[in-house]
Amino acid sequence: MFDFALNNAWLIPLLPALAFGIITLFTKKMIKLSASISIGAILISFVLSVILGIELIGQGDTFLEHPYKAVVTWFSMPGLSIEVGTLIDNISVMMLLVVTFITSLVQIYSLGYMRGDPGLARFFAYVSLFAASMLGLVIAPNLLIMFVFWELVGLCSYLLIGFWYGKISASAAAKKAFITCRAGDFGLLLGIILLQINFGTLDLQQLSVMIPNFTQYTGLTAVGLTVIAIILFLGPMAKSGQFPFHVWLPDAMEGPTPVSALIHAATMVVAGVYLVGRILTLFITLPSALLFVAIIGAFTALFAATIAITQTEMKKILAYSTISQLGYMMLALGAASLTASMFHLMTHAFFKALLFLGAGCVLHAMHNEASIWKYGGLRKYMPVTYWTFLIGCLAIAGIFPFAGFFSKDLIMEVTFAASSLSGHAHGPFPVAYTVLFLMAALTAFLTAFYMFRMFFICFHGELRSKEVQPHEAPKVMTVPLIILGIFSIISGWVGWPGLGEGQAFGYFVRLGEFQVMEANWLLIILSTLLALFGIGLAALFYWKKSFSPQAVIERVPFLYKLSYNKYYIDEFYLWIIHNIIDKCGWLLWKFDIYVIDGIVNGFGKMAQWGGAVMRKVQTGQLQHYALIFFMGIVLMLLLLSFTGVHSPAIGLMGGAK
Amino acid sequence: MIDIFMDKFLTIGLEHFLILSGTLFFIGLFAVLAKKNVIAVLMGIEIMFTSVNINLIAFNRYTAAEALLTGHVFAIFVIALAAAEVAVGLALIISIYRQRTSTDVQDFDWLKW
Numbered sequence: 001m002f003d004f005a006l007n008n009a010w011l012i013p014l015l016p017a018l019a020f021g022i023i024t025l026f027t028k029k030m031i032k033l034s035a036s037i038s039i040g041a042i043l044i045s046f047v048l049s050v051i052l053g054i055e056l057i058g059q060g061d062t063f064l065e066h067p068y069k070a071v072v073t074w075f076s077m078p079g080l081s082i083e084v085g086t087l088i089d090n091i092s093v094m095m096l097l098v099v100t101f102i103t104s105l106v107q108i109y110s111l112g113y114m115r116g117d118p119g120l121a122r123f124f125a126y127v128s129l130f131a132a133s134m135l136g137l138v139i140a141p142n143l144l145i146m147f148v149f150w151e152l153v154g155l156c157s158y159l160l161i162g163f164w165y166g167k168i169s170a171s172a173a174a175k176k177a178f179i180t181c182r183a184g185d186f187g188l189l190l191g192i193i194l195l196q197i198n199f200g201t202l203d204l205q206q207l208s209v210m211i212p213n214f215t216q217y218t219g220l221t222a223v224g225l226t227v228i229a230i231i232l233f234l235g236p237m238a239k240s241g242q243f244p245f246h247v248w249l250p251d252a253m254e255g256p257t258p259v260s261a262l263i264h265a266a267t268m269v270v271a272g273v274y275l276v277g278r279i280l281t282l283f284i285t286l287p288s289a290l291l292f293v294a295i296i297g298a299f300t301a302l303f304a305a306t307i308a309i310t311q312t313e314m315k316k317i318l319a320y321s322t323i324s325q326l327g328y329m330m331l332a333l334g335a336a337s338l339t340a341s342m343f344h345l346m347t348h349a350f351f352k353a354l355l356f357l358g359a360g361c362v363l364h365a366m367h368n369e370a371s372i373w374k375y376g377g378l379r380k381y382m383p384v385t386y387w388t389f390l391i392g393c394l395a396i397a398g399i400f401p402f403a404g405f406f407s408k409d410l411i412m413e414v415t416f417a418a419s420s421l422s423g424h425a426h427g428p429f430p431v432a433y434t435v436l437f438l439m440a441a442l443t444a445f446l447t448a449f450y451m452f453r454m455f456f457i458c459f460h461g462e463l464r465s466k467e468v469q470p471h472e473a474p475k476v477m478t479v480p481l482i483i484l485g486i487f488s489i490i491s492g493w494v495g496w497p498g499l500g501e502g503q504a505f506g507y508f509v510r511l512g513e514f515q516v517m518e519a520n521w522l523l524i525i526l527s528t529l530l531a532l533f534g535i536g537l538a539a540l541f542y543w544k545k546s547f548s549p550q551a552v553i554e555r556v557p558f559l560y561k562l563s564y565n566k567y568y569i570d571e572f573y574l575w576i577i578h579n580i581i582d583k584c585g586w587l588l589w590k591f592d593i594y595v596i597d598g599i600v601n602g603f604g605k606m607a608q609w610g611g612a613v614m615r616k617v618q619t620g621q622l623q624h625y626a627l628i629f630f631m632g633i634v635l636m637l638l639l640l641s642f643t644g645v646h647s648p649a650i651g652l653m654g655g656a657k
Numbered sequence: 658m659i660d661i662f663m664d665k666f667l668t669i670g671l672e673h674f675l676i677l678s679g680t681l682f683f684i685g686l687f688a689v690l691a692k693k694n695v696i697a698v699l700m701g702i703e704i705m706f707t708s709v710n711i712n713l714i715a716f717n718r719y720t721a722a723e724a725l726l727t728g729h730v731f732a733i734f735v736i737a738l739a740a741a742e743v744a745v746g747l748a749l750i751i752s753i754y755r756q757r758t759s760t761d762v763q764d765f766d767w768l769k770w
Contacts (some may be wrong), residue, residue: 620766622698623690630686 002055005048006068009086012048012096013135015041016103016128023125031120038124039107042131046100052093060502064090064510067205071141079200087204090508094342095138095274095552098349103131105480109357110258112476113364114434117256123163134267138274139511143192143202148228148279150188150239150271154181157268161255173251179578180248184238188275190230191273198228208281222286229282229289233296240272241323245302247570249323253315257360263320265353271346273329275449277338280511284336286429294334294415298436298443300498301327303567305446309453310564313370314359317454322352324443328411331440335433337414338511339510345506347403347491351395354484358389361477362458365470375458375467381470384478386459388485393455395488397448397531403492405528408444410495410506412523415440444527456542681708685719695762696752699746706739 006029019041023034056063063165071085078630114120133152140146155178162174196202198218199210210217214225236242241249249269253260263269276283276293283290301324308320325348332341365382366375379386395402398409415437416422463470472478494505497519501507507514540546553560565571639647681704688701711733717728754760 618769620769622765624763627690630690 003020005051013132017132020129028121034121038128041276044105049096049100075147095328106258109480112474125158161252161257170254170300173254181238186235187231188235194228226289228288235585236276240326249638250319261356265349295326297422298439299329301443302439305443308450332411335418337505340410340414342509344407347407351392351488355392361385361473369442372457376461377463379459388481391485393451406492406495408522445534448531452535452538671719678708678711695760
């Protein structure tokens with residue numbers, strides 16, 4: 001059974017891809033059949049992943065040391081050989097489990113959420129393709145294949161965000177997502193090409209062996225390789241919504257809510273984190289590149305959190321929280337810890353999917369009213385959503401014993417270990433990591449605050465909107481919520497401090513030696529206090545109403561406006577596009593019509609002018625032509641008689657025998 | 658002495674024919690290049706043909722006697738062709754004259770446009 005799953009791991013992405021093909025080609029008209037095909041395919045993929053997962057856990061770290069690789073050569077030429085196939089190790093199997101699990105639940109949930117939508121078959125087709133691309137990316141054995149699936153993921157996000165293409169905002173958001181990601185993908189492709197040129201291979205395993213000793217294999221200096229790493233990192237930055245490429249993620253909320261859940265939890269955005277995790281060796285070899293990753297991560301985490309505290313739409317708040325949490329994952333990678341980032345990726349997938357699906361239930365009940373200020377008191381109307389949403393909020397805020405607590409604590413711990421606060425940091429930049437650690441701690445507080453701000457506004461108090469009568473969502477939507485709720489609690493327990501070999505998450509998913517994680521009580525108390533402080537503050541403001549948030553806003557109107565308008569980043573980009581890019585385009589246009597076209601037209605003019613001059617020679621007078629003809633013959637005869645037949649002049653005229 | 662003179666100048670040889678044909682050729686050429694009337698130009702061409710024919714026959718007679726009448730036959734062909742050519746030429750001239758009421762060759766420059 002296990003051997004079958006291992007040898008046929010390629011089936012895992014193929015089945016959803018097949019579902020996509022079947023639905024688009026044959027069953028588009030039959031909505032129920034299409035949904036069944038799609039859900040069936042992803043469920044089989046899920047079962048295969050579970051079989052792999054169970055066996056891999058049984059085998060300990062065998063597959064970490066010796067990944068299973070099955071490849072065939074796609075094409076090769078001297079210096080370049082590209083293989084397609086599967087690379088199965090603990091990290092990819094963990095991702096397979098997360099992706100198939102979340103996608104299955106989201107698809108089942110969509111049955112309820114998207115009920116009655118005329119494009120349901122198309123929806124399931126796209127979601128299947130989305131899952132297939134992500135699964136293909138996860139098990140890709142080399143960077144080029146990864147890049148192919150990476151682009152497919154981008155395409156699917158475009159299709160799904162713009163699913164309701166009749167809405168102008170939706171199609172604009174889809175284009176924005178695609179174009180922003182393309183901007184980063186340019187860097188990724190460039191980085192991949194540079195790696196291929198310098199190392200002669202794109203194979204992940206070979207690269208991870210070669211990169212630590214890059215001076216042996218290439219003529220690169222550390223600075224040169226750092227530049228390559230940072231160029232390469234642009235792709236993951238765009239895909240994972242890191243500053244300054246984060247602008248597409250909040251707009252991506254225009255898609256159907258299950259799509260948002262999918263994009264934010266299991267596919268798309270975590271692809272960036274996963275890719276960096278896959279080539280983490282590259283960054284660990286180069287401390288500056290690693291610090292760059294960490295700075296981007298920590299800054300994004302804090303930056304997005306400060307925006308989230310003033311937003312008024314549920315999905316927007318969740319979108320910014322995703323950006324913030326992705327920042328955490330990048331920070332963990334920047335602290336050289338694959339374990340911490342993958343752990344947070346996994347727990348985040350569960351609780352973020354839960355939160356989005358919960359938000360979907362709320363939107364469903366409120367007839368797509370977006371502003372949270374219209375909600376309130378939903379607790380009475382939709383108890384299941386209320387309780388599961390509470391679990392999600394507690395998990396993301398990092399309260400013991402919910403999943404987010406363990407993973408976030410691990411990230412804090414690895415950052416702390418790299419900082420000068422720990423007293424035994426190994427890296428060259430301990431002070432920088434100290435700042436990053438403080439930023440991460442502040443983010444933890446803000447996260448708790450904005451999540452519970454939203455929670456209290458939505459679920460407590462009185463219903464503010466008078467037009468709608470909220471109701472609990474149907475079972476097909478609440479059951480996935482409950483399942484995700486359970487996982488949002490227990491999935492963190494695999495990272496319980498003190499778990500040893502064969503038990504701890506850090507044993508199965510890691511880079512380098514395994515160390516039993518010790519509980520750092522100082523950090524645990526600090527992060528719990530920060531989270532509780534955030535929750536408490538939110539409760540005082542928005543539940544008990546002891547203070548008025550309006551008073552705070554009036555105290556610092558400037559900061560409020562800055563945060564509410566997302567630091568005017570979108571406006572700034574628009575300004576750049578209008579003033580710089582458009583102007584450059586105008587300049588180039590002028591260059592084109594005056595210089596390039598000028599040269600081309602110049603040739604035409606030259607021919608015309610030449611013709612006008614040469615025309616004078618043609619008088620049309622018969623006798624002139626006869627005279628010239630005769631003179632020519634005379635000249636030839638003269639030349640012949642004075643210089644002989646082999647003279648150059650005669651040769652010029654055609655030569656003589 | 659007188660014999661040599663007689664031999665050189667009074668005995669008709671190839672040179673005499675070539676001088677004659679050269680003279681005729683240049684008279685014809687002058688007519689072609691300088692005359693304004695297009696019929697005179699045509700006549701010039703005819704004179705040049707004649708000079709060529711004299712050349713052909715003279716060379717046949719003096720340098721390739723074994724070739725019998727090759728030069729003569731050649732000359733007859735040239736005469737025949739010249740006749741045909743004159744017929745076409747005169748027809749053109751008459752046609753042009755009817756349209757343009759001119760036989761001045763300098764007016765005949767509209768083919769360049």
